[in-house]
Amino acid sequence: MTDDSTGFLYPFIEADEKDPQALLVDLASSARDKATISRDLQRSSLARMEGDIVAAGRAMGERFVAGGRLYTFGNGGSSTDAATLAGLFCNPPAGRPVAAWSLTDDQAVVTALGNDVGFELIFSRQIIAHSTPGDIAIALSTSGNSDDLLRGLGEARKRGLLTIGFAGYDGGQMQASDELDHCFTVDSQSIHRIQESHAMIGHRLWAVAQETMRELRAVRRATPPATQTPTREEVGR
Amino acid sequence: MTVQTDHYQIADELIGTDLSMDLAQASLSLARAFHRGATLWVVSPQWEPHAHHVAVEFVHPVIMGKRALPSVALVGADPVAQTRVAVRAGDVVLAVAAADDPATRSLMQRAPAWGVSTIWVGFGQKPPDGAADHVLWVASDDPMVPATGRFVLMYHLLWELTHVCFEHPGLLTVDDEECTDEVCVTCSDEGRLAEVVEAPLELAGPAAVRTATGEEDVDVTLVGEVAPGDLILIHAGLALTKVEPS
Incomplete structure (x- = not known):
């Protein structure tokens, strides 16, 4: 890129500016302000959603204990956040790993479905192929309006999966849909700030699911041995 | 944990x-x-x-x-x-x-x-x-x-x-004159980091190495045998020493 190709975009800005110090101070201050906005949005979102997050996390924990699997999906940056979330469940730094994967992980599957049956079906077709009624679907969208996610959630709901949506702005069609068991809408107009809060909501869901699995194990251990399936640790003793 | x-x-x-x-x-x-x-x-x-x-x-x-x-x-x-x-x-x-x-x-x-x-x-x-x-x-x-x-x-x-x-x-x-790095790659007398691309093709021949300014051939007699991927410091067409991988 040369000045010639970008100059027309900024005809009203001082092109002779040479000392970067003022800009660097502005950038640093802007970074701190945005981080504060992100922090406050994360805190207010978690506080407002706590009851629903606990309900969703408990339902997830119960399904995991019964052998359920988690599928996460999203588009663009949200697809990567969906993959990070699946990674937290299947390979956590602490706690019990459970079956979870992101439906954008396999580009052969995504492009085959996108090319042959249509992009709006890339997730719903995978739900049809993989899921059983005890499973869980989490879709991440900043707008709440992505057709491929809504189709995936609709298919998941039809098949008895627990359906959870993460959205932003006003929640869009996800918030309005009756196909979702839980919809977590982050009240912001910034895609970036919404995604940062989505990460914390996902983490909190994971923590509640872990706690639920621990509680259910305690309940199982308290039941009479005749009806109890030995845990792996007990078998090894 | x-x-x-x-x-x-x-x-x-x-x-x-x-x-x-x-x-x-x-x-x-x-x-x-x-x-x-x-x-x-x-x-x-x-x-x-x-x-x-x-x-x-x-x-x-x-x-x-x-x-x-x-x-x-x-x-x-x-x-x-x-x-x-x-x-x-x-x-x-x-x-x-x-x-x-x-x-x-x-x-x-x-x-x-x-x-x-x-x-x-x-x-x-x-x-x-x-x-x-x-x-x-x-x-x-x-x-x-x-x-x-x-x-x-x-x-x-x-x-x-x-x-x-x-x-x-x-x-x-x-501007070039604004270059204030303590050891500037282009204007310093220090040895430059190079990565071996290809070992010498013949005995006592030069090795092909990659540096910030492109590919060049350097004399590696001082450092002994080298293999692709090795890091060396070079100066004036001469390999001075091998750099241990981190």
Whole structure:
């Protein structure tokens, strides 16, 4: 890129500016302000959603204990956040790993479905192929309006999966849909700030699911041995 | 492990004063590199989705009208080999990785031989000073950091600030005389880092090496046998010493 190709975009800005110090101070201050906005949005979102997050996390924990699997999906940056979330469940730094994967992980599957049956079906077709009624679907969208996610959630709901949506702005069609068991809408107009809060909501869901699995194990251990399936640790003793 | 799974505190200060300055400087450097035609290559050997997230931010901006910028996630099994063939001098390599990640340490060490600048995003124990041109470090050793949006915030801000820099075209170019690096690659008398591309074809012949300024043939009689990938310091067409891999 040369000045010639970008100059027309900024005809009203001082092109002779040479000392970067003022800009660097502005950038640093802007970074701190945005981080504060992100922090406050994360805190207010978690506080407002706590009851629903606990309900969703408990339902997830119960399904995991019964052998359920988690599928996460999203588009663009949200697809990567969906993959990070699946990674937290299947390979956590602490706690019990459970079956979870992101439906954008396999580009052969995504492009085959996108090319042959249509992009709006890339997730719903995978739900049809993989899921059983005890499973869980989490879709991440900043707008709440992505057709491929809504189709995936609709298919998941039809098949008895627990359906959870993460959205932003006003929640869009996800918030309005009756196909979702839980919809977590982050009240912001910034895609970036919404995604940062989505990460914390996902983490909190994971923590509640872990706690639920621990509680259910305690309940199982308290039941009479005749009806109890030995845990792996007990078998090894 | 004693990690709490039931409660996670959101830090009061997600981006402190020092980190905000590091981010500002990294953003200006990155904007300048893009302005010169650089590609941003992204690796995250432990947390692959973060590499993809950074690349998609730059390639497909969330704000309509912002420039699409060249950025590619490198997520192959051997990040060093993949990056080595991908990068051109002047490019930027960004790693989202812990300080002890072996592939990232190797990449950062080789970067000067490839002529690329480096940005290292991570948490926990910090890499040593000078390990990368820009170290953007989350001041927490909580193992949950990679899954709680701290890195996402960091590279979102990097993207946002980089685009602010494009609104200051006068600051996107640096005059040569402004070069204030303590050991400037192009004007210093010090030995330059080189990576062996091909061993000598005949006895006592020169080895082909890659440096920040391109490929050249150097005499390696002082350092003995060399193999592709070896790092050496060279001066005036002569290999002076081998550099131990980090």
